[in-house]
Amino acid sequence: xxxxxxxxxxxxxxxxxxxxxxxxxxxxxxxxxxxxxxxxxxxxxxxxxxxxxxxxxxxxxxxxxxxxxxxxxxxxxxxxxxxxxxxxxxxxxxxxxxxxxxxxxxxxxxxxxxxxxxxxxxxxxxxxxxxxxxxxxxxxxxxxxxx
Amino acid sequence: xxxxxxxxxxxxxxxxxxxxxxxxxxxxxxxxxxxxxxxxxxxxxxxxxxxxxxxxxxxxxxxxxxxxxxxxxxxxxxxxx
Numbered sequence: 274x275x276x277x278x279x280x281x282x283x284x285x286x287x288x289x290x291x292x293x294x295x296x297x298x299x300x301x302x303x304x305x306x307x308x309x310x311x312x313x314x315x316x317x318x319x320x321x322x323x324x325x326x327x328x329x330x331x332x333x334x335x336x337x338x339x340x341x342x343x344x345x346x347x348x349x350x351x352x353x354x355x356x357x358x359x360x361x362x363x364x365x366x367x368x369x370x371x372x373x374x375x376x377x378x379x380x381x382x383x384x385x386x387x388x389x390x391x392x393x394x395x396x397x398x399x400x401x402x403x404x405x406x407x408x409x410x411x412x413x414x415x416x417x418x419x420x
Numbered sequence: 421x422x423x424x425x426x427x428x429x430x431x432x433x434x435x436x437x438x439x440x441x442x443x444x445x446x447x448x449x450x451x452x453x454x455x456x457x458x459x460x461x462x463x464x465x466x467x468x469x470x471x472x473x474x475x476x477x478x479x480x481x482x483x484x485x486x487x488x489x490x491x492x493x494x495x496x497x498x499x500x501x
Contacts, residue, residue: 307501323426323427324500325424325426325474325477325493325495327477327491328474328477328478328493331477332477353500364501365500365501385501388500388501389498389499389500389501390497390498390500391479391498392498392500393426393474393493393495393498393500394498394499394500394501395426395427395495395496395498395499396499396500397427406427406428406496406499407499408497408499409496409497409498409499414497
């Protein structure tokens with residue numbers, strides 16, 4: 274299990290390759306990448322991501338450990354950035370490996386659902402008009418119930 | 421005990437951390453102590469439904485005991501990913 278919380282940008286291709294190459298006997302690798310998306314009106318100048326340093330790593334490890342108990346997984350990678358990001362920058366990625374693809378897909382979705390609502394990160398959208406904290410969505414909280 | 425604030429809770433309180441020398445029994449007792457301090461705390465804690473709490477870096481409930489707790493954190497619902 275490789276869990277990293279960092280401010281620096283990561284190289285999606287290199288991370289995915291490194292993850293895929295170190296899996297032995299795994300038939301499937303699934304990755305998901307979250308990217309800073311501009312607002313509908315196209316006015317986002319930055320996305321500021323705050324986190325709770327003492328808790329973030331532990332919370333992510335707990336979520337990844339839970340995924341490994343629920344699915345037959347080879348390995349899990351989570352990278353999540355914090356600090357000031359700009360539109361089109363990558364915020365985070367997860368990768369899962371498994372002998373069969375269903376485990377890898379489902380575990381990746383589970384990781385994303387829990388990471389959105391149970392890992393201590395908070396996003397703030399910065400525009401010319403000012404800055405606003407992103408409100409949590411009911412749909413994200415509801416997504417946890419399917420697991 | 422250290423009390424930490426994140427995101428808009430931190431902004432409303434005006435700083436990221438307080439050190440509490442009293443020994444509130446539960447999270448709710450701590451919240452009531454804080455609200456009694458100054459209007460900016462009252463503003464931060466006016467809607468508990470919009471807040472989450474962690475005790476020693478684990479999510480908890482507002483009626484949870486603070487016995488032995490070293491760090492309590494208040495923050496809005498998380499928006500990672």
